[in-house]
Amino acid sequence: MRTLLAFCCLCFVTGGADHTTADRSTENNNDENVTADSNRGYLNIGDGTSHEFEFPENTKGVIVISSKYRSAASRKGRESWRQTVRVRSLDPDVLSILNVTDSGHTGPVRSYIISIRSGLAGRAPLLIQLIDLDQNSNPVLIEERSDYTIRVAPGDDDPATRLIQSGGLSHFSENPVLFALLPLIFINKCAFGCKVEVEVLRGLLKRPVPLLLGVVGQFLVMPLYAYSLSRLASLPKPLALGLVITCSAPGGGGGYLYSLLLGGDVTLAISMTLVSTVVAAAAMPLSSTLYGHLLGVHAALHVPFVKILGTLLFIAIPISLGMLVKLRMPALTRVLLTLIRPFSFVLIIGGIFMAYQMGASILAHVRPQIVAVGVTVPLFGLALGLCMAQGVSLPLAQRKTVGIEVGVQNSLLALAVMQLSFHREEADFASQAPFIVALSSTSEMLLTVLAHMAYRRLCSTPASVAQTGA
Numbered sequence: 001m002r003t004l005l006a007f008c009c010l011c012f013v014t015g016g017a018d019h020t021t022a023d024r025s026t027e028n029n030n031d032e033n034v035t036a037d038s039n040r041g042y043l044n045i046g047d048g049t050s051h052e053f054e055f056p057e058n059t060k061g062v063i064v065i066s067s068k069y070r071s072a073a074s075r076k077g078r079e080s081w082r083q084t085v086r087v088r089s090l091d092p093d094v095l096s097i098l099n100v101t102d103s104g105h106t107g108p109v110r111s112y113i114i115s116i117r118s119g120l121a122g123r124a125p126l127l128i129q130l131i132d133l134d135q136n137s138n139p140v141l142i143e144e145r146s147d148y149t150i151r152v153a154p155g156d157d158d159p160a161t162r163l164i165q166s167g168g169l170s171h172f173s174e175n176p177v178l179f180a181l182l183p184l185i186f187i188n189k190c191a192f193g194c195k196v197e198v199e200v201l202r203g204l205l206k207r208p209v210p211l212l213l214g215v216v217g218q219f220l221v222m223p224l225y226a227y228s229l230s231r232l233a234s235l236p237k238p239l240a241l242g243l244v245i246t247c248s249a250p251g252g253g254g255g256y257l258y259s260l261l262l263g264g265d266v267t268l269a270i271s272m273t274l275v276s277t278v279v280a281a282a283a284m285p286l287s288s289t290l291y292g293h294l295l296g297v298h299a300a301l302h303v304p305f306v307k308i309l310g311t312l313l314f315i316a317i318p319i320s321l322g323m324l325v326k327l328r329m330p331a332l333t334r335v336l337l338t339l340i341r342p343f344s345f346v347l348i349i350g351g352i353f354m355a356y357q358m359g360a361s362i363l364a365h366v367r368p369q370i371v372a373v374g375v376t377v378p379l380f381g382l383a384l385g386l387c388m389a390q391g392v393s394l395p396l397a398q399r400k401t402v403g404i405e406v407g408v409q410n411s412l413l414a415l416a417v418m419q420l421s422f423h424r425e426e427a428d429f430a431s432q433a434p435f436i437v438a439l440s441s442t443s444e445m446l447l448t449v450l451a452h453m454a455y456r457r458l459c460s461t462p463a464s465v466a467q468t469g470a
Contacts, residue, residue, distance in 0.1 A: 095124035193322015217406035242433030250276035374436030381407030411438035
């Protein structure tokens, strides 16, 4: 409340300080016809030097807009001023305009009190219009400004804010659990390199249909699904954008892990992950621009090309090393193939734990809509991939792999886009979407793996169990 009162006082004081200057400028132009020229700068918030103001979250308050404009009729004394100000928030989820009131202050500078209510943390650009009603009561646009922004920051009483500030949980990009798992992930990827079949790679070069299906599903259908679902669920713009960017991301590294455990084609899974990561360098900027425009998001989105390159290298280097081990060191190959399944389970469980731990502060006040929507994303992607693969009559193992690759997204890339494109509070709010999708994907795939193993144990013959486990 002290912040609000100080802000209002500042606006009134700075507005009053300009009275003399405004009076002189209008008197020197008594005979000029007034036109809509934004360069004249009639409208100001405060003294006009600052174009961004901070406001606490979930709070009612006011801002004051001063106008130096005088119509031709009022300058000649024929009638009282007949001007008004219209204000609209370009992001109603962050800031809503309750009403606009003329302060009644007499003099060459008029003041308008704008009652506002802040909502979610983020940025809300304002569209301010100065309207002249003098000419036969027909409104004439004198000036329009959209360069003022209200930044809504989380309040000090927000549990998520207190959790971050207290150091109880570090920010997800700084979490040490991620770095502790890296050696295990590297070894596991080397083991997957031992599973790569050269003949399958040659077949994919001759008939790359599964790779093309993955690109179409991941970069065309999934973003469209996310956009449609976000509109249907009336998600706030940051959450909708976070969901679309998550569904525009390439296949995640867990795709070939699930393909191994569910009897898919591991070589195809690795190939699809590499190809989709390369395509993402061009597809993610296009998708972000298109759907950001459709959602009306007023921000420049930054795609982490360095992180995409790092993802490629972190997949390609250990897998290539594993392929080399397979050719030159048969004994080590057998050890790695023995470790691949238990390591994979450890990584799945570790991934779920890490995601919950790192996302605790971000998900402190998660909205039910994004949970309901995020849970459907992996399921829809899996069904989409299976249907497309079935439509072109791919073998069962490849059908499973295409479904898994389309359904499992690289949420870390989407998180990187959020963190690079927005301030901390806005980024954390938008990051709810990729976190929910990541948690849903990992949890749902783990349940699928456990169900598959139970079915294989109970319903399959001993020979088929031994063959599948090989």
